[in-house]
Amino acid sequence: xxxxxxxxxxxxxxxxxxxxxxxxxxxxxxxxxxxxxxxxxxxxxxxxxxxxxxxxxxxxxxxxxxxxxxxxxxxxxxxxxxxxxxxxxxxxxxxxxxxxxxxxxxxxxxxxxxxxxxxxxxxxxxxxxxxxxxxxxxxxxxxxxxxxxxxxxxxxxxxxxxxxxxxxxxxxxxxxxxxxxxxxxxxxxxxxxxxxxxxxxxxxxxxxxxxxxxxxxxxxxxxxxxxxxxxxxxxxxxxxxxxxxxxxxxxxxxxxxxxxxxxxxxxxxxxxxxxxxxxxxxxxxxxxxxxxxxxxxxxxxxxxxxxxxxxxxxxxxxxxxxx
Numbered sequence: 676x677x678x679x680x681x682x683x684x685x686x687x688x689x690x691x692x693x694x695x696x697x698x699x700x701x702x703x704x705x706x707x708x709x710x711x712x713x714x715x716x717x718x719x720x721x722x723x724x725x726x727x728x729x730x731x732x733x734x735x736x737x738x739x740x741x742x743x744x745x746x747x748x749x750x751x752x753x754x755x756x757x758x759x760x761x762x763x764x765x766x767x768x769x770x771x772x773x774x775x776x777x778x779x780x781x782x783x784x785x786x787x788x789x790x791x792x793x794x795x796x797x798x799x800x801x802x803x804x805x806x807x808x809x810x811x812x813x814x815x816x817x818x819x820x821x822x823x824x825x826x827x828x829x830x831x832x833x834x835x836x837x838x839x840x841x842x843x844x845x846x847x848x849x850x851x852x853x854x855x856x857x858x859x860x861x862x863x864x865x866x867x868x869x870x871x872x873x874x875x876x877x878x879x880x881x882x883x884x885x886x887x888x889x890x891x892x893x894x895x896x897x898x899x900x901x902x903x904x905x906x907x908x909x910x911x912x913x914x915x916x917x918x919x920x921x922x923x924x925x926x927x928x929x930x931x932x933x934x935x936x937x938x939x940x941x942x943x944x945x946x947x948x949x950x951x952x953x954x955x956x957x958x959x960x961x962x963x964x965x966x967x968x969x970x971x972x973x974x975x976x977x978x979x980x981x982x983x984x985x986x987x988x989x990x991x992x993x994x995x996x997x998x
Contacts (some may be wrong), residue, residue: 677701678894679737679774681726681767682744683707687883687890689778692743693717694887701736706744712747726763730770737764739775739894742767745815746808747854749783749964750949750957761814768822773987775838777893778819779886782845782904782974783809786926787963788875790970796902796978806963811959816841816902819852823900828865838899842889845906845974846967849883850998859920862959868930871960872969874914879906879974885987893981903979907990910973916990923995934997935969 678695682688684706695702696717704711704719711721724731726744744767746759759832768776784799787809793796800813810900823839848855889905917930933941942965945958979985 676739676895677703677735677787678936678975679703679705679734679740679771680719681724681740681742682707682779683719683721683748684711684928686853687690687847687886688741688743688900690849690851690883690887691743691890692719693984694891695719698891698895701965703735705731711906722805723989726766726770727758729767730766733835734770736775739777740767740771741777741779741890742889743779745779745812748957749806749808749961751807751955752809756807756811757814759949760808760811762817764820768818775894775899776819776822777838777888777890778839778841779817780816780841780843781809781812782843782972784816784843784965785972787966788810792974792975793973793975794904796904805966808963820902822903831832839900840893842886842893842900842901842905842979843974844881844886844889844902845972846878846880846885847993848880850994851883852998855880856995856998858959858964859917860924860926863921863926863928866928868917868928869933869972870913870930870968871916871933871965872913873934874912874917874930876913876969876971878913878916878968878972879904879910879976880990881906882988885985887980888987889983890983892985896983898982901978901982903983903985904974904976905979905988906974906976908987910992913968916992919992920995923992935965938965938969977997978996 683704692702702719704721705724786801787805804810942960943963
């Protein structure tokens with residue numbers, strides 16, 4: 676079996692390549708970086724490809740594609756986010772037309788303006804998003820769903836025009852994480868970790884180990900089409916998660932909480948100041964971050980368990996000091 680992995684130079688794509696090698700499956704790695712350490716890809720042959728510029732020239736025949744490429748930031752010009760997430764996905768689909776397509780999406784396709792309480796797959800994509808990141812990821816999903824089965828609800832059971840599977844993780848973390856853990860730690864101020872909400876809200880998190888398991892099941896298993904939430908075995912209380920991260924990293928700080936209604940206008944003002952200053956880096960406090968961590972964001976993973984045989988491990992930050 677031969678599987679192409681896009682975004683292989685990144686956090687999730689590299690982990691997928693290493694897992695495929697561990698199962699004796701040949702991976703072909705693609706990414707935007709000029710060079711990638713062979714250890715990151717477990718020796719998989721690597722080819723540089725900026726998928727925003729068009730389909731890969733002379734693409735080889737593969738059995739499946741695990742599409743991990745795309746922007747992971749919630750900050751930046753809309754044009755760049757749509758190019759990376761929506762246009763890039765369409766180009767990846769066009770590059771490997773005969774292969775099963777596994778699209779690593781995000782729980783950001785659910786409605787950001789209300790809590791997500793054990794959301795099922797048919798509740799997204801939605802008609803409104805807080806920023807271009809969510810909108811661009813929803814556009815990418817729609818492109819995948821269109822080639823899979825045309826119009827219809829996200830929770831779908833019918834004959835596929837093309838084998839394609841959409842996976843929706845939330846807040847991916849683990850060794851090599853460049854987003855969640857660094858963002859939490861960068862918010863620490865002396866003995867305090869400021870956060871929004873009450874601290875008692877539940878969230879579904881997704882370890883990279885669990886996400887990789889879902890990717891391999893989707894790419895190599897008997898099920899060839901569908902949309903599936905992917906998360907750790909059970910949701911966690913956000914205060915417990917913050918305290919576990921701080922403890923594992925040996926950071927002597929404790930979370931303190933600002934009510935969501937008070938934090939929201941502050942985040943809006945900070946975002947406005949960053950935009951006026953044309954600062955490329957995201958603010959430490961954004962409305963997007965508040966929308967994902969200050970209210971319940973939990974996912975129902977029954978469909979992935981039942982259809983894919985997905986058996987996730989519980990949330991754990993053990994070893995985070997070494998990440």
